[in-house]
Amino acid sequence: MSTQPVVQTSGLTRRYREVTAVQDVDLALEPGRIHGLLGRNGAGKTTLMQLLTGQDRPTSGQVRLFGEDPYENPDVLARTCFVAEGQTYPDAYRVCHVIAAARLLHPRWDEAFARHLLAEYDLPLGRRVRKLSRGMRSALGVVVGLASRAELTLFDEPYLGLDAVARQLFYDRLLGDFAEHPRTVVLSTHLIDEVADLLEHVVLVDHGQVLVDADADELRAGAVVISGPSAVVAEVVNGRRVLHCEQMAGLARVTVRTRAADDVRTQARTAGLTVEPLSLQQLVIRTTQAGGCAKPAGSELTPSAHHEQEVSR
Numbered sequence: 312m313s314t315q316p317v318v319q320t321s322g323l324t325r326r327y328r329e330v331t332a333v334q335d336v337d338l339a340l341e342p343g344r345i346h347g348l349l350g351r352n353g354a355g356k357t358t359l360m361q362l363l364t365g366q367d368r369p370t371s372g373q374v375r376l377f378g379e380d381p382y383e384n385p386d387v388l389a390r391t392c393f394v395a396e397g398q399t400y401p402d403a404y405r406v407c408h409v410i411a412a413a414r415l416l417h418p419r420w421d422e423a424f425a426r427h428l429l430a431e432y433d434l435p436l437g438r439r440v441r442k443l444s445r446g447m448r449s450a451l452g453v454v455v456g457l458a459s460r461a462e463l464t465l466f467d468e469p470y471l472g473l474d475a476v477a478r479q480l481f482y483d484r485l486l487g488d489f490a491e492h493p494r495t496v497v498l499s500t501h502l503i504d505e506v507a508d509l510l511e512h513v514v515l516v517d518h519g520q521v522l523v524d525a526d527a528d529e530l531r532a533g534a535v536v537i538s539g540p541s542a543v544v545a546e547v548v549n550g551r552r553v554l555h556c557e558q559m560a561g562l563a564r565v566t567v568r569t570r571a572a573d574d575v576r577t578q579a580r581t582a583g584l585t586v587e588p589l590s591l592q593q594l595v596i597r598t599t600q601a602g603g604c605a606k607p608a609g610s611e612l613t614p615s616a617h618h619e620q621e622v623s624r
């Protein structure tokens with residue numbers, strides 16, 4: 312049975328004069344999943360989210376949310392909550408005004424849940440928003456995003472200024488509430504290790520383009536780190552796509568792509584090499600960085616010349 316994607320884009324492009332912030336993006340995000348939108352500073356995550364939520368218009372290409380154009384589309388926007396990075400509010404706004412506005416905007420709003428979260432984050436209803444600390448303002452965004460229960464909820468780096476305890480509270484409440492009220496969540500973040508266990512699907516962008524669009528588990532299973540004597544490592548990884556390698560004093564540590572039927576792990580272990588899994592964060596770093604061997608040119612462990620193509624879908 313096929314499910315209609317909640318978010319679908321084709322050839323989505325946004326140019327600002329000389330900068331192409333989003334370039335030819337084709338995405339289809341399935342409902343009922345937590346999607347991670349990952350990428351380095353300036354990769355295009357915020358621009359992409361603004362395009363998805365109708366806050367900005369593409370230079371070319373198309374966005375569909377629930378099958379419709381979100382731009383100035385109240386029906387679609389009522390089903391969507393976008394918690395923007397550094398959200399600003401009118402000067403006179405107090406916490407209670409933000410909550411009242413969110414209650415009006417989001418038909419599935421849960422007031423009791425909102426009150427509970429406000430108490431957990433120690434956010435007084437009467438406090439002016441501009442008097443809140445940076446972290447408290449982020450917490451207010453988190454409260455709105457979670458209590459909206461919107462069918463599509465997008466968080467753009469929601470943790471700015473949030474301390475470790477407050478971030479963990481966000482992850483716990485997101486996961487707990489998501490289990491009871493499944494919806495589609497898109498979470499952009501740099502703290503990949505912290506959210507890795509939350510993510511079911513990963514979209515990695517770099518220079519406005521999608522480098523990876525994959526199931527998080529498949530992604531983790533799709534690469535491995537092999538280390539040991541350089542010559543033995545070179546023999547085992549021969550013919551496979553090397554994402555990254557470091558060599559020193561006759562030893563090599565190589566990140567290599569694997570495929571479903573690939574027995575590189577067994578081969579490596581049989582050859583006496585060490586085999587380690589790759590964390591999502593490492594994978595993102597290996598995929599976005601140019602890649603390169605810390606060994607002089609001519610090494611057999613040079614990463615694939617097809618690096619860019621190999622790491623894409």
Ligand SMILES: Nc1ncnc2c1ncn2[C@@H]1O[C@H](COP(=O)(O)OP(=O)(O)OP(=O)(O)O)[C@@H](O)[C@H]1O
Pocket residue numbers: 327330331332350351352353354355356357358359
């Ligand atoms: N209004 C604008 N005018 C000109 N350039 C812009 C504008 N908005 C974004 N850009 C450029 O587009 C690119 C993508 O920016 P964007 O804010 O989408 O990245 P990001 O992935 O969200 O970055 P970060 O993780 O640092 O928040 C950057 O080069 C940025 O300078």
